[in-house]
Amino acid sequence: xxxxxxxxxxxxxxxxxxxxxxxxxxxxxxxxxxxxxxxxxxxxxxxxxxxxxxxxxxxxxxxxxxxxxxxxxxxxxxxxxxxxxxxxxxxxxxxxxxxxxxxxxxxxxxxxxxxxxxxxxxxxxxxxxxxxxxxxxxxxxxxxxxxxxxxxxxxxxxxxxxxxxxxxxxxxxxxxxxxxxxxxxxxxxxxxxxxxxxxxxxxxxxxxxxxxxxxxxxxxxxxxxxxxxxxxxxxxxxxxxxxxxxxxxxxxxxxxxxxxxxxxxxxxxxxxxxxxxxxxxxxxxxxxxxxxxxxxxxxxxxxxxxxxxxxxxxxxxxxxxxxxxxxxxxxxxxxxxxxxxxxxxxxxxxxxxxxxxxxxxxxxxxxxxxxxxxxxxxxxxxxxxxxxxxxxxxxxxxxxxxxxxxxxxxxx
Amino acid sequence: xxxxxxxxxxxxxxxxxxxxxxxxxxxxxxxxxxxxxxxxxxxxxxxxxxxxxxxxxxxxxxxxxxxxxxxxxxxxxxxxxxxxxxxxxxxxxxxxxxxxxxxxxxxxxxxxxxxxxxxxxxxxxxxxxxxxxxxxxxxxxxxxxxxxxxxxxxxxxxxxxxxxxxxxxxxxxxxxxxxxxxxxxxxxxxxxxxxxxxxxxxxxxxxxxxxxxxxxxxxxxxxxxxxxxxxxxxxxxxxxxxxxxxxxxxxxxxxxxxxxxxxxxxxxxxxxxxxxxxxxxxxxxxxxxxxxxxxxxxxxxxxxxxxxxxxxxxxxxxxxxxxxxxxxxxxxxxxxxxxxxxxxxxxxxxxxxxxxxxxxxxxxxxxxxxxxxxxxxxxxxxxxxxxxxxxxxxxxxxxxxxxxxxxxxxxxxxxxxxxxxxxxxxxxxxxxxxxxxxxxx
Numbered sequence: 001x002x003x004x005x006x007x008x009x010x011x012x013x014x015x016x017x018x019x020x021x022x023x024x025x026x027x028x029x030x031x032x033x034x035x036x037x038x039x040x041x042x043x044x045x046x047x048x049x050x051x052x053x054x055x056x057x058x059x060x061x062x063x064x065x066x067x068x069x070x071x072x073x074x075x076x077x078x079x080x081x082x083x084x085x086x087x088x089x090x091x092x093x094x095x096x097x098x099x100x101x102x103x104x105x106x107x108x109x110x111x112x113x114x115x116x117x118x119x120x121x122x123x124x125x126x127x128x129x130x131x132x133x134x135x136x137x138x139x140x141x142x143x144x145x146x147x148x149x150x151x152x153x154x155x156x157x158x159x160x161x162x163x164x165x166x167x168x169x170x171x172x173x174x175x176x177x178x179x180x181x182x183x184x185x186x187x188x189x190x191x192x193x194x195x196x197x198x199x200x201x202x203x204x205x206x207x208x209x210x211x212x213x214x215x216x217x218x219x220x221x222x223x224x225x226x227x228x229x230x231x232x233x234x235x236x237x238x239x240x241x242x243x244x245x246x247x248x249x250x251x252x253x254x255x256x257x258x259x260x261x262x263x264x265x266x267x268x269x270x271x272x273x274x275x276x277x278x279x280x281x282x283x284x285x286x287x288x289x290x291x292x293x294x295x296x297x298x299x300x301x302x303x304x305x306x307x308x309x310x311x312x313x314x315x316x317x318x319x320x321x322x323x324x325x326x327x328x329x330x331x332x333x334x335x336x337x338x339x340x341x342x343x344x345x346x347x348x349x350x351x352x353x354x355x356x357x358x359x360x361x362x363x364x365x366x367x368x369x370x371x372x373x374x375x376x377x378x379x380x381x382x383x384x385x386x387x388x389x390x391x392x393x394x395x396x397x398x399x400x401x402x403x404x405x406x407x408x409x410x411x412x
Numbered sequence: 413x414x415x416x417x418x419x420x421x422x423x424x425x426x427x428x429x430x431x432x433x434x435x436x437x438x439x440x441x442x443x444x445x446x447x448x449x450x451x452x453x454x455x456x457x458x459x460x461x462x463x464x465x466x467x468x469x470x471x472x473x474x475x476x477x478x479x480x481x482x483x484x485x486x487x488x489x490x491x492x493x494x495x496x497x498x499x500x501x502x503x504x505x506x507x508x509x510x511x512x513x514x515x516x517x518x519x520x521x522x523x524x525x526x527x528x529x530x531x532x533x534x535x536x537x538x539x540x541x542x543x544x545x546x547x548x549x550x551x552x553x554x555x556x557x558x559x560x561x562x563x564x565x566x567x568x569x570x571x572x573x574x575x576x577x578x579x580x581x582x583x584x585x586x587x588x589x590x591x592x593x594x595x596x597x598x599x600x601x602x603x604x605x606x607x608x609x610x611x612x613x614x615x616x617x618x619x620x621x622x623x624x625x626x627x628x629x630x631x632x633x634x635x636x637x638x639x640x641x642x643x644x645x646x647x648x649x650x651x652x653x654x655x656x657x658x659x660x661x662x663x664x665x666x667x668x669x670x671x672x673x674x675x676x677x678x679x680x681x682x683x684x685x686x687x688x689x690x691x692x693x694x695x696x697x698x699x700x701x702x703x704x705x706x707x708x709x710x711x712x713x714x715x716x717x718x719x720x721x722x723x724x725x726x727x728x729x730x731x732x733x734x735x736x737x738x739x740x741x742x743x744x745x746x747x748x749x750x751x752x753x754x755x756x757x758x759x760x761x762x763x764x765x766x767x768x769x770x771x772x773x774x775x776x777x778x779x780x781x782x783x784x785x786x787x788x789x790x791x792x793x794x795x796x797x798x799x800x801x802x803x804x805x806x807x808x809x810x811x812x813x814x815x816x817x818x819x820x821x822x823x824x825x826x827x828x829x830x831x832x833x834x835x836x837x838x839x840x841x842x843x844x845x846x847x848x849x850x851x852x853x
Contacts, residue, residue, distance in 0.1 A: 018747055028740065064517075068592065068639070157640055160650060160653070190650060261529065289802065297441050301738055304437075304438075309748055312748035
C-alpha cells in the first residue's frame with residue numbers, strides 16, 4: 001500500500017478554509033491540553049506528598065485559651081494537659097506543638113551557615129516540640145538522638161529563644177550538607193547563636209502547602225521547646241492503632257475536665273489527619289479536576305468537529321470517490337486516502353500546537369511563577385491528538401470506502 | 413424578511429440535526445466554562461469599595477534596607493508596619509482619615525456563667541477607621557479621638573456577636589468582658605464583610621470565607637492591655653526583646669496601615685511627608701540606605717498583594733481557550749454547512765437576491781445556533797456556578813454569584829461569538845457564483 005500524498009495535497013488546496021480551521025483547532029487543543037495535563041500532573045503530585053506523620057493514628061487538637069495568662073501558668077496547664085492525654089487508654093502519646101505538617105501555612109525561617117552570611121542557604125519550616133514530638137508524630141529517627149527531657153525549655157508568646165540543639169529532616173540536612181555529615185554541625189536558622197544538629201528524622205513535611213513552599217519541600221527543623229503560647233497551642237495526639245475514634249472522643253473531654261477555660265473551635269478544633277490532608281490539598285485537587293474536565297471537553301469537541309467536517313467532505317466527494325472506485329481503486333485505497341488527508345492536516349496542527357503550547361507555558365512561567373513544562377507533555381499531547389484525529393476520521397472514511405462505483409454515473 | 417430567514421434557518425438546521433447539536437453543544441460548553449470561571453474571577457477581582465478606592469492609600473516604608481531584606485528572603489519592601497512607624501505616622505496625622513490596625517483574637521466571656529467562653533476575631537484600630545472604610549452601623553457608632561487618646565475600654569461588635577451576647581437588641585452602653593476586662597459597647601456594625609477584606613490584606617490574602625469580624629477595639633487600648641497580635645509577623649532580623657513588648661520594640665512588621673487622601677494635591681503632600689519622614693529617620697541614624705517608600709492606592713495595593721489567586725486567573729485563561737476552540741470548531745462546521753447549499757444560494761442569487769440577502773440569511777442561521785448555544789450555556793453556567801466550590805477554594809468560590817448581568821452576558825457572548833464565527837463562512841457563501849452552480853446542476 002503506497003501513501004499518495006501529492007493528490008491529497010492537491011485536493012486539500014480546494015478546501016483551504018476548512019483545512020486551516022481544523023489544523024487551527026487541533027493546534028489550540030494541543031496547546032491547552034498539554035498545559036492542562038502538566039498542571040494536573042503537578043497538582044496530583046502534591047496530593048500524594050508524604051508527610052512523614054503516621055496519618056492513620058494521629059489527630060490534632062487546636063486548643064485556645066479563654067483567658068490571657070502569664071507564661072508560667074500556661075506552661076503548667078500545658079504540662080498537665082499532655083500528661084492527662086498520655087494517660088488516656090486509647091492514646092499512645094501526645095505532645096504540645098506550635099504547628100503541624102500540612103497545616104497550610106506556619107512558621108519558617110531562612111537558614112544560614114554563618115551569622116554573617118547575607119543570602120540564606122535555604123529555608124526551613126520550624127517546629128517546636130518536646131521529647132515526645134518524634135514518637136507522637138510517628139517520625140523515623142535515622143541518625144543521632146532524640147531530645148532529652150532536660151533539654152526542653154518553655155516557649156511563651158512571641159518569645160525569642162534559640163536553643164543550642166536542633167533535630168532536622170533529612171531533606172534539610174542533605175540540602176545544607178550534601179556530603180552527608182550534618183550530625184554535630186552548627187547552623188543559624190535566623191538565630192544569633194549556632195544551633196547544633198543532634199538528630200536527623202527521615203521525612204517531615206512543612207506546615208505550608210502552597211506553591212512557594214514547593215521549592216523547600218520537606219525541609220524542616222525541630223527545636224526542643226515546649227509551646228506555652230497564651231493565645232493557644234496545638235496538641236498533637238497519637239492514638240493506639242485502630243483506636244483513633246475513641247481517642248478523638250476522649251481527649252477533649254479529658255481536657256475540659258482539667259479546666260473549662262479553653263475553647264475548641266466547633267469546626268476545626270479537633271481534626272484527624274485525613275481531614276487535615278483533604279483541606280491542605282483542596283485547591284490542588286480542584287485545579288486538577290477542573291483541568292481534567294476542560295481537557296476532556298476540548299478533546300471531545302475537537303474529535304466531533306473532525307467527524308463533522310470529514311463527513312461533509314465525504315458527502316461532497318461521493319461522485320469523485322465513485323469515479324476512483326470505477327477506475328479500479330479498492331475500498332482500502334479510499335479509506336487510506338481520508339486517513340492520510342487527516343494525518344497531514346493533524347501534523348500541521350500539532351506542529352503549530354507544540355509551538356503554542358511551549359509559548360503558553362513560557363508565558364505562564366513568567367506571569368504566574370509556574371514551573372517549566374517537560375517536553376514529555378508535548379509529546380504525549382501530540383500523540384493523543386494524532387490518534388484522536390485518525391480515530392475521528394475512521395468512521396466517515398469507512399463510509400466513504402463503501403461508496404459504490406456506480407455513484408460515478410449519477411448526476412448528483 | 414427576518415421571519416423568512418428564520419424559517420429557512422430552522423429548516424436547514426433540522427436537515428442535519430447531528431451537526432446542529434454538535435455546534436450548539438460546543439458553544440454551550442465553551443460559553444459556560446468561560447462564564448463560570450469569569451464569575452469567580454469577577455468576584456475576586458472586584459473593587460470592594462468602588463466609590464472610594466481611588467482615595468484610600470496604603471503606605472509602605474523600607475525600614476529593613478536592601479541587605480536585611482535579602483537576608484530575610486524578601487524581594488519587596490515591607491508590606492506592613494512595625495510599631496515605631498505606625499505610632500509615628502498616626503501621631504503626625506497627615507491624612508484626612510487614617511488608621512493603623514492589627515489583627516487580634518481575644519476571648520469573650522459571656523455574662524451567663526454557664527456558657528463557654530468564645531474565641532472571636534477582630535482588629536485593633538483607631539476611631540477614624542470606621543468613617544474611612546464607611547462601616548455601616550446598626551446601633552451606635554465608632555469611638556472618637558478622645559477615646560483613642562485616653563485608651564478607653566470601648567468596643568464595636570459585629571451584628572452576629574451582638575446577637576450571641578445580648579440577643580437582637582441595642583446593646584450600646586452595655587458591658588462586654590474581653591480577656592477578663594470590661595469594655596463598653598460603643599456601636600454594633602450591621603452585616604459588613606467586604607470582599608476582598610481590603611483593610612488588612614496581608615493577614616487574610618483578601619478572602620476569609622464566611623466570617624465577618626466580631627470585634628473592633630481601640631489600638632492604643634489593645635497595646636496597653638497587651639493583647640497580642642494574632643496575624644502574620646514578618647521579621648528581617650531577630651527581635652531583641654521577648655514577648656509582645658519585644659515585638660513592639662523590634663523591626664518586625666505586623667501592623668496594617670491605611671490613609672484616606674481626597675485630592676491629588678493631598679496625595680502629593682503625603683508623598684512629600686513620607687519622603688521627609690524617611691530622610692529624617694536616616695539622618696537620625698536609623699538607616700544607612702537610600703530612603704525608599706511606596707504609596708499605592710487601593711486597586712494598585714490589591715494588585716501588588718496578588719489578591720486574585722493565580723489559580724483563578726489560569727482557570728479563566730484556560731476556559732477562554734476552550735471557548736476559542738469551540739468557536740473555531742463552529743466556524744468549520746458552519747462553513748461546511750453553508751457551502752453544501754451552494755446550489756440553493758445559486759438559485760436565490762439567480763432569482764435576484766443581492767449578496768446582502770445571502771448575508772442576512774446565513775448570519776440569522778449562525779445567530780440561531782448561537783442563541784441555542786447560549787440557552788444551553790445558561791443552564792450549564794448555572795450548574796457550573798453551583799458546583800464551582802468543588803474545584804476552586806471554597807472561600808473564593810462562595811463569592812461567585814449568578815445574577816442578571818452574568819446571565820445576560822452569557823447569552824450575548826454566545827450569540828455575538830457565534831455570529832463572529834459565522835462571518836467567514838457567510839462571506840464564502842455570498843461569493844458563490846450563481847452561473848457556475850446552475851450550470852453544474
